[in-house]
Amino acid sequence: MNFPALDNIIWAANFVGLAALLLVLLLRQRWRRFPVFTGLITYSILVSIALFLISRHSTPKMYKITYWILAGGDFLFQLGMIFEIARVVLRPTGTWIRDARSSFVLVGMTGTAIAAGLCLAIKTPPGSTAGIWEIRGDLFTALLDCELFLAMLFASNRLGLEWRNHVMALAQGLTLWAFGSAVSDLASIFLGWTQQYRVVQLFPSFLYIAVLLYWIVAFWRPERVRAPLSNEMKDYLVALHSRVQYDLQQVTRTRDHT
Structure with a gap:
């Protein structure tokens, strides 16, 4: 199973970015405060290695099956990361701020229902070659990331809670990538998965590499002293x-x- 040269370059850049970010999280002791995020990066590195080996030594069918099985773990890690961000922002003293959890859960459940409804309502235009259920799954994950982040932002702003540098960088990067993925998926629905629109499909990959670089810089830099x-x-x-x-x-x- 061979991939185009551009795909191999993207894979290599993604792998190097993940490895560098994991090294920063370990060396700067950021993993203590963000264990789920560190777990996600470690998991992503292992998945990247596994898929690379399968692509070289197995069949396309096995690659596809493995990809979707491992994508489930990635989805769970992303949900865990959302709640990890919420824990840092909405539990500044180690316990949930009064009304913070209820506000976050209420808005988060509403956003989840909206994301599911939008994905199920999507139909492929006549003549489209896009895999509708694959796009629905990717789009649901992206919308869920965005909407849960907005739910947490709503709860923190309502209660006047402060965001700190590292957690802000984590949330901003995740939301930016999720939004870019959602836009790419929606575009693929109407344009189709053809070589003519290859740049649209690769946009989330380039964006994720940029987000990795942003996280590397953000987590390497020291955090400001907490305001009173x-x-x-x-x-x-x-x-x-x-x-x-x-x-x-x-x-x-x-x-x-x-």
């Missing part, structure tokens, strides 16, 4: 501390009477 908490957040933490003290006193009294 807002007055509203301080009031919430004081109230939470008082509540914990009160609950502890009640538990102590109950234990003393037993």
Whole structure:
């Protein structure tokens, strides 16, 4: 199974970018704060190696089957990464900010339903050679990434929570790539998967390489010192501390009477 020279160049650039990003995450100790993201990058490297070997030593059918099986793991990692970003942004003190989780889940579920509805409503125009279910799957993943990110952004802005450098870079890169993939998939539906529109199909690959470079620079650079908490957040933490003290006193009294 042979690929065009351009595809091989893209694969090599993607592999080098993933390896460099993983090295940065390990050397700069970013994996401690973003374990799911680090897991995704590691998984992507292993998938890239596996698919490369299969493409050289097996059949196109085996390559396609393996590709779709491994794509399921990539999808789960992407969902996990969304919730990892939410954990960093919406749990600045280690616990979910009041109303943050409910706002995130509500908007996220709404966005998921919208993404599923849009993908199922898509039909291929007459004469199109595009694989509709393959595009639907890719488009659903891209829309889900975008909409869950917007759900988290809505929840954090509503509660006045701060974004920090690394988590902002991670979210921005993921959303940019997801949006580019969605646009490419929609274009493929109407233009078809032909050599004439090859640049449209390769656009997400070039964009992902650019996002990898952005992440490498962002995660290598040190993060700014966290800004002081807002007055509203301080009031919430004081109230939470008082509540914990009160609950502890009640538990102590109950234990003393037993």
